[in-house]
Every structure is written in structure tokens, then in C-alpha cells.
Amino acid sequence: MFLKKWTSVLLATVLLSPVSAFAQGTNQAAGQAPQGIAASVKQVMPADMVFTNAVVYTVDRNRNVAQAVAIRGDKIVYVGTDEGAKKYIGSKTKVTDLQGKMILPGFIDSHTHASKTTGLIYSIDLYDGGSIEEYLTIIEAFVKDHPHEKTLQGRGWSNPVAPGIGPKKEALDKVVPDVPLALTSDDGHSLWVNSAALKLAGITKDTPNPEGGIIERDPKTGEPSGTLREKAMDLVLAKIGGYTVEQYKSGIEEYQLKAVERGVTTVRDPDMLRYPNVLEAYEELAKENKLTIRYRNAITANPDKGPEQIAEFVKIRERNQNPLFQVNAVKIFMDGVVEGATAYLEKPYEHKHTNGELIWNPEIYKKTAAEADKAGFQLHVHSIGDASTRIALDGMEYAEKQNGAHDSRHSLVHLQLVNPQDIARFKKLGAVGIVQPFWFMQEEGYYDEIEVPYLGHERAQQEYPMKSFINQGVHIASSSDYIVTPEFNPLHGIQQGITRIEEGETDPSKIANPDERATLPDMIASFTIDGAYANHVDDVTGSIEVGKKADIIVLDKNLFAIPVTQIKDVQVLLTLVEGREVYRRQDKK
Structure with a gap:
């Protein structure tokens, strides 16, 4: 009820007030004359396409809402009222009346293993199994169909x-x-x-x-x-052995089909150099103009090589400056995972009495972090445990001392357990948290069987903070960690970040760490403008503003006008990347 009332009030304020700051700002930015000056002062060129009668949630700084968007070429040229959009309609402009449907910026998945789709095509897919017996049945069937494989x-x-x-x-x-x-x-x-x-x-x-x-x-x-x-x-x-370049290319192209159907227009795949032929596959697809979404990928650093490997990473970055494919981050695997008792914790596991596995030597990590930072790379650190996160932040702090403070936007990914004292360090260092809201629940089969026995009840209840970061002004970007999360629809992630409870569960005690529930504006921002910030592309995408690339999606329902528990069922009707249509739902207008 609150969200419906909020939306109605905001729409009335932004759209219906003739002197709203938002309307004035967009008119001026779009090349229109301010109110009170004759429109003939400056001629407006027609747009290629105009969307009207929509709920345009811009995710700009003021979270403004508009009615219409005009696109010329690959950029947004107008955001405002339906009346204002008329000046952008020419004889060849494609005009779409959205009849109250919602427009959002394209979603950004800030940590997704897009290239691993290859494995779902060319190897044994066990995701549909749920027991040892079921896995063996799947394996037997695969072997029967592939009798001559050497491995x-x-x-x-x-x-x-x-x-x-x-x-x-x-x-x-x-x-x-x-x-x-x-x-x-x-x-x-x-x-x-x-x-x-x-x-x-x-x-x-x-x-x-x-x-x-x-x-x-x-x-x-x-x-x-x-x-x-x-x-x-x-x-x-x-x-x-691994997969060929051609197999990886097929996998990445298959991922793109899945992504645009879900409204995903920008991603970070952190698997460059971790597996042979992945980087080469992306490079070939970029040269062949077969990439349909934007990639800002990360190179996986080897903990055995240290800072000397950064020079090679610079060469890789320099040769890949395609608008849709660039490598701008260095991936660090700092620790493991709780379910394997390899996440690195401040206090020992309950069942094993060890603290887990730290994959990098802290001193080598610090030097590597400083070298990567000096070269202009973002750090993209896998960190599950609270001790791991503290060490990761130590390295970022060391890099700042060595190189000076700058707009580095280093990120820490997963953050299952975080010492509350370290949240302030994120803000101080300008570090970004990248979380997976799909996991924000007391998941059956994991919570009672793995997390509570391994961590103890108190620590298990403190898992996956998000709102605490937002409250302290830390940028939080959401991601799926696909294919770890097989269904990576951001709309599902948005819902889960708000409810933090398994679907169908009604017992309030089953809400995972309830104080960390985010709001709908929080969650949308985490999959759009904060994702853009995390990937250093907020100057071109992440919000619907004049001058930015036309990465937009159309939804069949206004997210602010439906129950939170229905967000996951909302459909993406249209996806544009830089003004180009890359997906249209066929059974709806």
C-alpha cells in the first residue's frame, strides 16, 4: 500500500507540476527551451523511437519518474512528459504507446560466469539432480550418448x-x-x-x-x-582439459540469449585466464560483432605469480577496447566457501575447528593489489568469510597508501559474513560490495544442514548483510553468480533482496537476517546505477538520462504497483542495448 501511494504521489509531483525541477532539467538537457521561451529558439531533431504513456523509473540521482523517453541512434535524447516528447516525433519516428507499462534502465549483473554456459552445452549437467542416485542416472545417460569420450x-x-x-x-x-x-x-x-x-x-x-x-x-x-x-x-x-574457443563462443552466445530475455544488458565475467580459451572466445566474438550486451570482464590472477603478472594483464586490456568488450578488473580468489569449510573465518568452524582456507598469502596479495591499482585496474575479490574480507580490505588500504587515493572502486564479492566494524572501512576506501540477493534466505538443504552446524546459530543468523552497507553510504551492486545461481533473472533477485525468505514460506522466523532487508528502490539501484558504478560504466549506462546509451527495458507491470511477492513473475517485454533491439517478447505487444 505504501509503495502504491508513494508512486502516485511521485508521479503527480514529477509529471503534473508544470514547474517541476525534473521537467525543467530534462527539457534543457534535451535541447529544448526552458518554459517561457518560444520553442522556435532551437530546432529539435526527430528521434528514431519514442516511448510514451509509460512509468519511466529513471534511477537518476533524484529517482525521478517520467512518462516518455526519446532515443536517437544509440543514445537517449529526451526524458520527460508525453507533451514534451511530441517535439521529437517526426515522420519516420517509431512511436510506442506503452499504456502504463514500466521502463527501467537495463539490468547489470556485476558478477556472472557467462562463459560457463559452455559447460551446460558440452558436458554433464547435474543441476536437475538432487541426490547421489539422481546424479548417477544423469551421468549414465550422458555416457551412453557419448561413448567415445577420453575424459x-x-x-x-x-x-x-x-x-x-x-x-x-x-x-x-x-x-x-x-x-x-x-x-x-x-x-x-x-x-x-x-x-x-x-x-x-x-x-x-x-x-x-x-x-x-x-x-x-x-x-x-x-x-x-x-x-x-x-x-x-x-x-x-x-x-x-577444457573447451575449445569455438565451444566457448557457442556458450557465450547462448548466454546472451538468456541475458537479454531477462533484461540484462551489462555484465562482468571474472573468468579471463582462469580457464584456457575463454579470453580468446570473447576477443573473437568482439571482432566478429557478435556481442549483443556489454562486458566489463575480470582477469583471474594466479596466487603463485604475484605482482609480476599485472604487466601481462595491461597488454590484454590494451588490445581489447571494443565498446562492448573490455577487461578492466583483476579477480582475486581470497578464500573458499562455507559449505566446503574453506571460507576463511575469524573464529573456527563449529564442526571442524579450523578457520578455513586462505588462498592468497596476505603479503603477496597486498603487493599484487598495489600493482594492479597502480596500473588502473579494479580489484574484484571473492571473499566469503569475515577474516578474508578484512584481509582483502587491508590490501586495498595498502594500495591506497602506495599509490594515493583515487576513484578505484575496488570490489568485494559475496560477503556472506562481515565484521560490522569493516563496513565503515568500505566507505572510507570507496570499496564496492557485490552481493547475490538470490541467496538471501534460510535455504532448505543449506541453512539447517550446512550453515548452522558449520557456523553455529549466531553466525548463521548474521549472514549476507546488505542494508547495513547502504545505510553507511556504501555502493552495493547485485549479481547472480550464474551458473552457481542457475536462474539469474534480476527481477527474482530484486524480490529476494526485499523479502529474504524462501518462496511460499510464511513463518517470520524464517526471514534471513531481517534487519538487512532492502527496499524496492535499493534493489533496483543495485541492479542498475550501482551496478554501473561498480563496473565503471555509470557515465554511459545504469540510469535513464539524456546523453547516456539507450540501454533500456520495458516491463509488463509497474514494480511499485504490485505486491512484492509478484515481482519475480513480471515479464520483460523489450530489451534495447545502445538503442538496438536485442529482445522482444513474442506473445505480448
């Missing part, structure tokens, strides 16, 4: 099906005894392998855990049990 890989099994040391090799040996098989977990931080894969990698009872990784072992025999965590995964993956 096999896949993704999508869930840690809660096998807590503790994880799923075992013996289960896989029953269905794939001879061909090396490696299956990545849905969170990307554990690998389930058969005996043939362990043999291929030379992993035995005597193989030590690599730094930053864990070889899970049978508690009685000490033999590798079949699950590898974090850096230990590389021992097998380096032998299994």
Missing part, C-alpha cells in the same frame, strides 16, 4: 547431498570405472572425481594438500575419498 566433465552437484568430506569416488566408479571423470559442484569450489581421474592426476594417499586446497580423505584409511576442494581441484582439471 568426462560436468557441473552442478550440491554439497548438502554429501556433507562432511563430500561425495565419494566409489559411487562414480560404479557407472564410469575407466574414463577419468571430474564433476564441479554447483558453487564451483569442489570437485567430485572417480578413481580414474585420481590416477590420471597422480593423487594418492601420500599426496599432500596443495597450498590453498584440500584433498578430502577417508577418515579410516587416509586414501583420497573422491572430493577435492579449492586449489586441489586444479590437480585434476589440468589433466582433464
Whole structure:
């Protein structure tokens, strides 16, 4: 009720008042004469397309609402009233009466593994399974259809099906005894392998855990049990092999189809150099003009190489200045994940009495952070645990001391547990938080089975802060971490960030960390203007303002006029990227 009233009041104030600051500002910015001056002072060129009779939530600084938008070429040339838009309508202008539908800036997914769509096409997809038995059935079917593969890989099994040391090799040996098989977990931080894969990698009872990784072992025999965590995964993956450039290109193109259908127009894929051929695939697609959305990707730094690797990253950035494809960030894997007991915590896990795994040596990280910052890169740090986040911030602080304060916008991704004292450090350092609101719930199969037993009840209740950051003026951008989150529709993420409860659940005690619930304006901003800020593209996108690129989406309903629990069901009707139509829903006008 409050949101409906708020929208009505705001619309009346902005649209109906003849002297509103918003109307004056947009008219002047669009090249129109201010009120009281004859319109003949300056001729207005017709627009290519004009949308009228809409609820245009601009997400500009004042969160203004308009009725109409005019686009010429790749840019927005007018935002304001329907009456004002008439001057932009010429004989060839395409005019669309949206009949009260909503216009938003294109959504921005600030951390998404777009290129990993390739694995869903060319390997074993376990996401539809929910038990060891179901996974084995899926694997058997794949092997039957691909009988001549020399190695096999896949993704999508869930840690809660096998807590503790994880799923075992013996289960896989029953269905794939001879061909090396490696299956990545849905969170990307554990690998389930058969005996043939362990043999291929030379992993035995005597193989030590690599730094930053864990070889899970049978508690009685000490033999590798079949699950590898974090850096230990590389021992097998380096032998299994990856995908070709052409396969990655197919995967990225398939992702784009999914993205524009969901209104996503800008993303950051952080997997450059982490896997062979990913960077090359993006580069070829850019040269072939086959990219339909904007990418500001990140290069994954190797913790074994340190600051000397930044020079190579600069060369990669310099050769990739396509408007739709650039590399502007360095990805750092600081720690692991809670479900693998590898997130790095200030206090030990309840079930294991260890603090987790810190993947980077803190001193090497600091020097690498300073070198990347000096070269003009953003840091894009994976950090789940509170201790990991503190160390990540230490490195950003060190970089500032070495290079001086500047508009760096370094980001920390995930932030499952954060020491409240560190939130003020985000603001002081100008750091951005990148969160995944899709996960803001006491998820069945995870919360009671993994998070509470591993973290203890008190810490589990403090997971995934968001509103605390916003209240202190920290920029918070939302993302999906697709394919960890298989369904990455931002509208679902917006709803989840507001409710923080599983769909269909009505018990208030099941709201995850309720004080951290965000508002609808908060959530929209996190997927638009704050996402643009996080990716250093807020000068060209993220809000509907004159002079910015025409990245806009049309929704079939006004988000402020429906119950919060219906936001996820709202449909994207049209997606434009730089004024070009890249998606139109076929069964609706």
C-alpha cells in the first residue's frame, strides 16, 4: 500500500507540476527551451523511437519518474512528459504507446560466469539432480550418448547431498570405472572425481594438500575419498582439459540469449585466464560483432605469480577496447566457501575447528593489489568469510597508501559474513560490495544442514548483510553468480533482496537476517546505477538520462504497483542495448 501511494504521489509531483525541477532539467538537457521561451529558439531533431504513456523509473540521482523517453541512434535524447516528447516525433519516428507499462534502465549483473554456459552445452549437467542416485542416472545417460569420450566433465552437484568430506569416488566408479571423470559442484569450489581421474592426476594417499586446497580423505584409511576442494581441484582439471574457443563462443552466445530475455544488458565475467580459451572466445566474438550486451570482464590472477603478472594483464586490456568488450578488473580468489569449510573465518568452524582456507598469502596479495591499482585496474575479490574480507580490505588500504587515493572502486564479492566494524572501512576506501540477493534466505538443504552446524546459530543468523552497507553510504551492486545461481533473472533477485525468505514460506522466523532487508528502490539501484558504478560504466549506462546509451527495458507491470511477492513473475517485454533491439517478447505487444 505504501509503495502504491508513494508512486502516485511521485508521479503527480514529477509529471503534473508544470514547474517541476525534473521537467525543467530534462527539457534543457534535451535541447529544448526552458518554459517561457518560444520553442522556435532551437530546432529539435526527430528521434528514431519514442516511448510514451509509460512509468519511466529513471534511477537518476533524484529517482525521478517520467512518462516518455526519446532515443536517437544509440543514445537517449529526451526524458520527460508525453507533451514534451511530441517535439521529437517526426515522420519516420517509431512511436510506442506503452499504456502504463514500466521502463527501467537495463539490468547489470556485476558478477556472472557467462562463459560457463559452455559447460551446460558440452558436458554433464547435474543441476536437475538432487541426490547421489539422481546424479548417477544423469551421468549414465550422458555416457551412453557419448561413448567415445577420453575424459568426462560436468557441473552442478550440491554439497548438502554429501556433507562432511563430500561425495565419494566409489559411487562414480560404479557407472564410469575407466574414463577419468571430474564433476564441479554447483558453487564451483569442489570437485567430485572417480578413481580414474585420481590416477590420471597422480593423487594418492601420500599426496599432500596443495597450498590453498584440500584433498578430502577417508577418515579410516587416509586414501583420497573422491572430493577435492579449492586449489586441489586444479590437480585434476589440468589433466582433464577444457573447451575449445569455438565451444566457448557457442556458450557465450547462448548466454546472451538468456541475458537479454531477462533484461540484462551489462555484465562482468571474472573468468579471463582462469580457464584456457575463454579470453580468446570473447576477443573473437568482439571482432566478429557478435556481442549483443556489454562486458566489463575480470582477469583471474594466479596466487603463485604475484605482482609480476599485472604487466601481462595491461597488454590484454590494451588490445581489447571494443565498446562492448573490455577487461578492466583483476579477480582475486581470497578464500573458499562455507559449505566446503574453506571460507576463511575469524573464529573456527563449529564442526571442524579450523578457520578455513586462505588462498592468497596476505603479503603477496597486498603487493599484487598495489600493482594492479597502480596500473588502473579494479580489484574484484571473492571473499566469503569475515577474516578474508578484512584481509582483502587491508590490501586495498595498502594500495591506497602506495599509490594515493583515487576513484578505484575496488570490489568485494559475496560477503556472506562481515565484521560490522569493516563496513565503515568500505566507505572510507570507496570499496564496492557485490552481493547475490538470490541467496538471501534460510535455504532448505543449506541453512539447517550446512550453515548452522558449520557456523553455529549466531553466525548463521548474521549472514549476507546488505542494508547495513547502504545505510553507511556504501555502493552495493547485485549479481547472480550464474551458473552457481542457475536462474539469474534480476527481477527474482530484486524480490529476494526485499523479502529474504524462501518462496511460499510464511513463518517470520524464517526471514534471513531481517534487519538487512532492502527496499524496492535499493534493489533496483543495485541492479542498475550501482551496478554501473561498480563496473565503471555509470557515465554511459545504469540510469535513464539524456546523453547516456539507450540501454533500456520495458516491463509488463509497474514494480511499485504490485505486491512484492509478484515481482519475480513480471515479464520483460523489450530489451534495447545502445538503442538496438536485442529482445522482444513474442506473445505480448
